[in-house]
Amino acid sequence: MSTSQAIVAGWMESPTSAVNDEARRRAEDEALAALVDQYAGALYRVAYSVLRNQADAEDAVQEAFVRVLRHRDSLGEVRDHRVWLIRIVWNIVLDRKRRAKTRPETDDVSELARVLPSTGLSAEEIAAAAQHHAHVLACVDQLPAKERQVLMLSAFEELTSVEIAAVLGISESSVRSRLFRARNLMAGLLDHERSLR
């Protein structure tokens, strides 16, 4: 049974069918497990791109699936589970980011140096790359919230502009215009940083 079939079997039951509770609960559990297997990685990457901390991102993914568990009765109405789940975890991580205190940039550097791919690179090169990426991410953090969100979501190759619009709850044209503004602002910020050096 494929993942989508399991999801459909779990949640697309008609309410009039006389399925007993245990069987229905088992089907829902299987469907939820299928969702976890399929989308946990993508949700983690989305969460990590905002929080930039492994433990926090993992907590956000767990919280997203717990929310799914609590609202599983209405999951049959969801068309695109992937976009829907990304939207849930996106709201969670934005909320957490808003509540969390500002972390120093050195945390980002050390975390990036730990998680970035380091095959064939010396320790100094890894540190320099991490420093560069942390600096770029600090510039991204200076962008206005709307432009920053679109720019971050556009980095996910699995998300089209239509899906980004669905995640953010805006129109596709707004996504494009915000992305355009974000790129212009980022170019200005990076040029300014270069001129300061």
Place this chain on the structure above:
Amino acid sequence: MTSTPHEPRATASASSPAEETLRLVASLPAPDGLEDRVNAALSAEQNRDRVLGRSRVLAWPRAIRPESSWMRTAAAAAIVFVVAGGGWGVYTRVEQNQPAKVIVIPARMPAPGGFSGAGAMRTPLTLPGPAAPQPVKAKTAQTKAAKKPAARAKTTSNASGRSSAAGATGSSGEGSTRPDASK
């Protein structure tokens, strides 16, 4: 994927480091065992829900748990009927014009162990009242006379004439009576 058709090349090239970094961060692999940990957290949450019965706000009793939607509809209709009927019953029983509230002042209790007033009522001392007014009829006669001086003159002249005539007759009478008296 999300490139804009009107995007200038200079902007794209300048922002490429940022997008490269974001893509790098976005493509990081999930840690090993993430799915297992999420599944474990979900099963723990489910167990807690089952133990505490928190899956719904108000759970149906197991014996009468409705399996179809018509029963829920009927239950909801019954609740609405009871609430509306109760409200209507209260509305019909409440009087429209309620009597005004009377505030009952408690009677003054005598001082414990002291003397009572024996029901005596205190009469306040009154000041001396105004003087009694004059009789009204005499006043009105005087004012009428004061108002008509000509009439008063007439009446006085008539009165003097009558008195003189009366004096003459009187004198004659006196004269007539005097002989009688002398008799």
